[in-house]
Amino acid sequence: MSDRQTIIIVGAGQAGAQLAASLRQEGYVGDVVLYGDEPGLPYQRPPLSKTYMKEGNPDRLLLRGESFFEDNDIELHSGTKIASIDRPAKKVVLENGSRRRYDHLVLATGATNRTLPIPGIDLDGVLELRTLAHAEDIRGRIAEARQVAIIGGGFIGLEFAAMARGLGAEVAVFEMGDRVMARAVAPETSAYFEDFHRSIGVDLHLQTGVSEIIDAGDGKVGGLILSDGRRVEADLVLVAAGVVASDGLGREAGLPVENGIIVDDVLQTADPSISAIGDCAAFTHPLGEGRMRIESVQNATDQARTVAARLAKGHSDDGHPPYSGFPWFWSDQADRKLQIAGLTAGADERVVRHNERGGFLVHCFRDGRYIGLETVNAPGDHLMARRLLAAGIELDRATLEEADFDLKSFKDRLK
Ligand SMILES: Cc1cc2nc3c(=O)[nH]c(=O)nc-3n(C[C@H](O)[C@H](O)[C@H](O)COP(=O)(O)OP(=O)(O)OC[C@H]3O[C@@H](n4cnc5c(N)ncnc54)[C@H](O)[C@@H]3O)c2cc1C
Known part of the structure; x- marks a missing residue:
């Protein structure tokens, strides 16, 4: 019997594909087996709500070409869903019943879109956006759509709104909360984007839920009934009401799960032979408050690299450094590039500035700390803030409020 080690990765998305690549870069010589339930090669999701709708070129989304997996001896099984985990036997069980043994298992199963329990949600023309298949479906319909309704004013809803306006559709957004992107950004940034979307002709409704989706009479969507009883017309509805962690595999295998698969500071679950990374993992970040999940490319990529370094060195060894990837994020909405450096959602104090290049900046503090x-x-300011924060250099409110303040002047402090 071979004593070659096997690492199995479930989920061939941003985190899973990165982990497979990083294991090889770290010099891991055992078997790397990557299972993904979507067809085709691993791809990146951010362009799906941005450039893909216009370009329609799936090859540009690919994270790596086919030869990369062959050349690096990564066993990629696309279109293959893992049905369960047999922890005592250290095996994953495929839907067809076959089983494969692992020495270490990494769950990188991502997230799925939240559905809404309202009448009409299954009508033809009510769509969601998470996968390439969803995006292809939308692309096939968007050119014909006259009135697009978007349920949810988060990142994906707003990116889609800007894109659909750019294609000439009438667009309305319905957001339950009193501001857009409320979970993720400061009120000033929400207000900036509310004004921007209205300026490009998006009909934005805040504090407005949707209680029913109306059948046009032929099984196709015809409109919406809003929480205040009003009816609006729509021939394409995008449900963009957030995501839930795909943590079912972990839960059914008896791992602790609470809004994601719970991992410790080196991203290991309660079972020392299983780790979890990316959108599906619930962890404590040194810069955050309490356990959280982060849905971003940076988080998926950096967590994959951290786990690869640990597993390549022999995962049973102690003393691995805790995960501390510095969080950053972006969202493109028409010609506006929103960028976030740090975990700003818990800010209790903010300073709004404009730079001389027309950029808009919201500096965020919590308990007096930047x-x-x-x-x-303002990409230059974003990058500078990332570098300063990652280096632990503090900015104070008085300095930020100086009339001629420019983040670039901090460059020297980084040397
Ligand atoms: C439309 C859209 C736009 C986005 N834009 C941005 C952006 O601008 N910036 C940013 O930072 N982030 C953005 N994100 C978020 C980012 O794409 C995610 O945070 C990232 O993809 C998470 O990576 P992941 O590997 O954890 O999950 P995923 O990329 O979702 O991959 C998980 C994979 O696991 C598969 N899987 C699940 N269960 C099983 C199973 N049992 N067996 C086999 N396979 C399974 C899933 O089908 C999926 O393919 C966007 C996401 C979407 C959907």
């Missing part, structure tokens, strides 16, 4: 920066069309 915790991050939200910017619009």
Whole structure:
């Protein structure tokens, strides 16, 4: 019997594909087996709500070409769902009943879109956006759509709104909360984007839920009934009401799960032979408050690299450094590039500035400490804030409020 080690990765998305690549870069010589339930090669999701709708070129989404997996001896099984985990036997069980043994298992199962328990949700023309298949479906319909309704004013709803306006559709967004992107950004950034979307002709409704989706009479969507009883017309509805962690595999295998698969500071679950990374993992970040999940490319990529380094060195060894990837995020909405450096959601104090290049900046503090920066069309300031924060250099409110303040002047402090 071979004593070659096997690492199995479930989920061939951003985190899973990165982990497979990083294991090889770290010099891991055992078997790397990557299972993904979507067809085709691993791809990146961010362009799906941005450039893909216009370009329609799936090859540009690919994270790595086919030869990469062959050349690096990564066994990629696309279109293959893992049905369960047999922890005592250290095996994953495929839907067809076959089983494969692992020495270490990494769950990188991502997230799925939240559905809404309202009448009409299954009508033809009520769509969601998470996968390439969803995006292809939408692309096939968007050119014909006259009135697009979007349920949810988060990142994906707003990116889609800007894109659909760019294609000439009438677009309405219905957001239950009193501001857009409320979970993720400061009120000032929400207000900036509310004004922007209205300026490009998006009909934005805040504090407005949707209680029913109306059948046009032929099984196709015809409109919406809003929480205040009003009816609006729509021939394409995008449900963009957030996501839930795909943590079912972990839960059914008896791992602790609470809004994601719970992992410790080195991203290991309660079972030392199983780790979890990316959108599905619930962890404590040194810069955050309490356990959280982070849905971002940065988080998926950095967590994959951290786990690869640990597993390549022999995962049973102690003393691995805790995960501390510095969080950053972006969202493109028409010609506005929102960038976030740090975990700004818990800010209790903010300073709004504009730079001389027309960029918009919201500096965020919590308990008197600088915790991050939200910017619009200010990539240089975003990068500078990332570097300062990652280096532990504190900014104070008085300095930020000086009339001629420019983040670039902090460059020297980084040397
Ligand atoms: C439309 C869209 C736009 C986005 N834009 C941005 C952006 O601008 N910036 C940003 O930072 N982030 C963005 N994100 C978020 C980012 O794409 C995710 O955070 C990232 O993909 C998470 O990576 P992951 O590997 O954890 O999950 P995923 O990329 O979702 O991959 C998980 C994979 O696991 C598969 N899987 C699940 N269960 C099983 C199973 N039992 N067996 C086999 N396979 C399974 C899933 O089908 C999926 O393919 C966007 C996401 C979407 C959907």
